[in-house]
Amino acid sequence: MRAPRGFNLALTVECGQFFRYEPLPGGYRISSGRRRFDVFQDGPRLDSPDADDAFLTHFFSLDHPIGRIARSLRLPEFDRGLRLIRQDSWDCLAGFILSMASNIPRIRGTLRRLGDLSDLSDEARLRRCGAGFRAPYLTAAWAWARDGGLSRIETVDDASARTELMTIPGVGPKVADCVLLYAFGRTRAFPIDVWVRRALVRRFFGGRRTPDARLQSFAARRFGPWAGYAQQMLFLTERITRSGRRAAPAPSRARPRG
DNA sequence: GGCCAGGTCCAAT
DNA sequence: ATTGGACATGGC
Numbered sequence: 212m213r214a215p216r217g218f219n220l221a222l223t224v225e226c227g228q229f230f231r232y233e234p235l236p237g238g239y240r241i242s243s244g245r246r247r248f249d250v251f252q253d254g255p256r257l258d259s260p261d262a263d264d265a266f267l268t269h270f271f272s273l274d275h276p277i278g279r280i281a282r283s284l285r286l287p288e289f290d291r292g293l294r295l296i297r298q299d300s301w302d303c304l305a306g307f308i309l310s311m312a313s314n315i316p317r318i319r320g321t322l323r324r325l326g327d328l329s330d331l332s333d334e335a336r337l338r339r340c341g342a343g344f345r346a347p348y349l350t351a352a353w354a355w356a357r358d359g360g361l362s363r364i365e366t367v368d369d370a371s372a373r374t375e376l377m378t379i380p381g382v383g384p385k386v387a388d389c390v391l392l393y394a395f396g397r398t399r400a401f402p403i404d405v406w407v408r409r410a411l412v413r414r415f416f417g418g419r420r421t422p423d424a425r426l427q428s429f430a431a432r433r434f435g436p437w438a439g440y441a442q443q444m445l446f447l448t449e450r451i452t453r454s455g456r457r458a459a460p461a462p463s464r465a466r467p468r469g
Numbered sequence: 470g471g472c473c474a475g476g477t478c479c480a481a482t
Numbered sequence: 483a484t485t486g487g488a489c490a491t492g493g494c
Contacts, residue, residue, distance in 0.1 A: 227475070311476035317492050318475085343490035348477085383477050404475040422484090446475075 212264040213255055215273055219292025220252035223271060226447055228393045229298055230306045230319045231326065242326060243270070244299030271296055272396070280437045288448050295392060295439055300361045303394035304376075305331075307386045308348050317341065325349075348381025355379050364390075369397050384423070392439040401430040401438040410449040 214220075224232050224239050231242040238251030248261035259267060268274055272294040281289045305325060309318045324340035331337060331353040337346040355378070364372045369391065376387035388402035403411075403423050411426050412418060415433075434441040 307475075310474095312474050312489075313476090313491090314474050314493070316494085320492075338490080341490090341492065343492085344488085345476095345490080381477065385476060389475075402475075406475070450475095 212257055212267065214252065214257040215277065216255070217277075217291045218252075218257065218271075218273065218294065219290070220250065220257065220271075222290060222292045223294045223296060226293060226443055227315060227450075228389075228443060229296055230315070230322050231298075231302055232319075241270075243302060246299070269297060275398075280440050283437055284434055284441045284444070286441060286444055289440070289444050290447075293440070293443060293447075295396070295398060295443065297396050298394050300364070300390065300394040301356055304352055304356070304361075304382075304386075304390050305349060307389040307393075308352055308381050309342060309345055310389075311345065311381075311386070345381065348379070351380045352382065364395060369399055372397070373400075392442070398437050398439040399431065399435075401427065401434070401442045403427060403430075403442075404446070406446050406449040407442055410445040 220238065224241070233240040235249060235251070237253060238249060240247065240249050246262075248259050248266075250257065250259040250262065250267065252258075257267060257271075262270070275294060277291045277294070281291055302322070306318055306322050309321050321341040325331065325337070325342075328336065328340070332350050334346040334350055337349050342349055360375065360379075363375060367375065372391055372395070373384070373387045376382050376390055377384065382390075385402050385404055388400040391397035392400035392402060401407075403426055408423070408426065411429070412421055415429065416426075430438050430441065
């Protein structure tokens with residue numbers, strides 16, 4: 212299919228919202244739930260031997276009005292190649308539970324190993340996959356999902372969905388917002404992690420330490436219905452420009468096949 | 470070989 | 483209400 216002008220598959224896949232991918236020449240092998248598909252970008256073309264256009268459009272949110280979004284956010288660095296994806300909600304929940312006190316390479320590895328399990332109720336097994344102290348949180352989330360938690364999220368408003376997610380031990384405001392944003396398409400969600408906190412404080416609060424609740428309401432007011440896009444952009448630029456230590460790995464440019 | 474990590478929970482102010 | 487430490491272990 213023809214992708215929207217400027218769409219950047221590499222940026223979208225590797226910006227940190229998603230973990231279950233393996234790079235291929237010119238594209239990626241994507242896992243989301245039981246689904247696996249390869250996808251390749253070559254200039255304006257986006258092609259998959261496995262997934263149809265409707266699925267790609269939904270998964271990569273190609274229907275989002277990126278021009279309007281860019282104008283509404285007023286962030287000079289905003290990149291119109293970026294899209295918030297709609298990944299499998301369980302993968303997303305598990306991935307961001309694993310994200311606490313961790314890093315992206317490790318999350319990816321653990322999640323990949325978890326993908327081979329059909330039952331996540333055994334903590335010892337989760338530890339063997341590398342979950343560490345997060346193992347009991349994962350089993351709690353697994354039980355919650357088994358009892359229909361994820362489908363309850365679909366039908367309720369953002370605030371209720373957030374509250375419901377936060378009933379899971381190991382899921383606080385940040386993880387809950389990640390799930391709302393990266394799986395359920397709740398584009399107002401604005402997860403505040405250490406990087407986004409730094410970015411907001413430095414850029415909008417004169418460097419003064421500010422409670423998250425304050426940052427949260429600021430973001431809602433300033434960025435509105437597409438706040439999630441602002442969050443992802445702030446996360447990216449803060450990591451790249453200010454990585455106190457090692458530079459954040461830039462997304463590998465997708466190269467033409469062959 | 471250390472050091473550190475896309476948070477959350479809990480106890481102690 | 484706010485703050486500080488523990489948490490388990492892979493990746494760099």
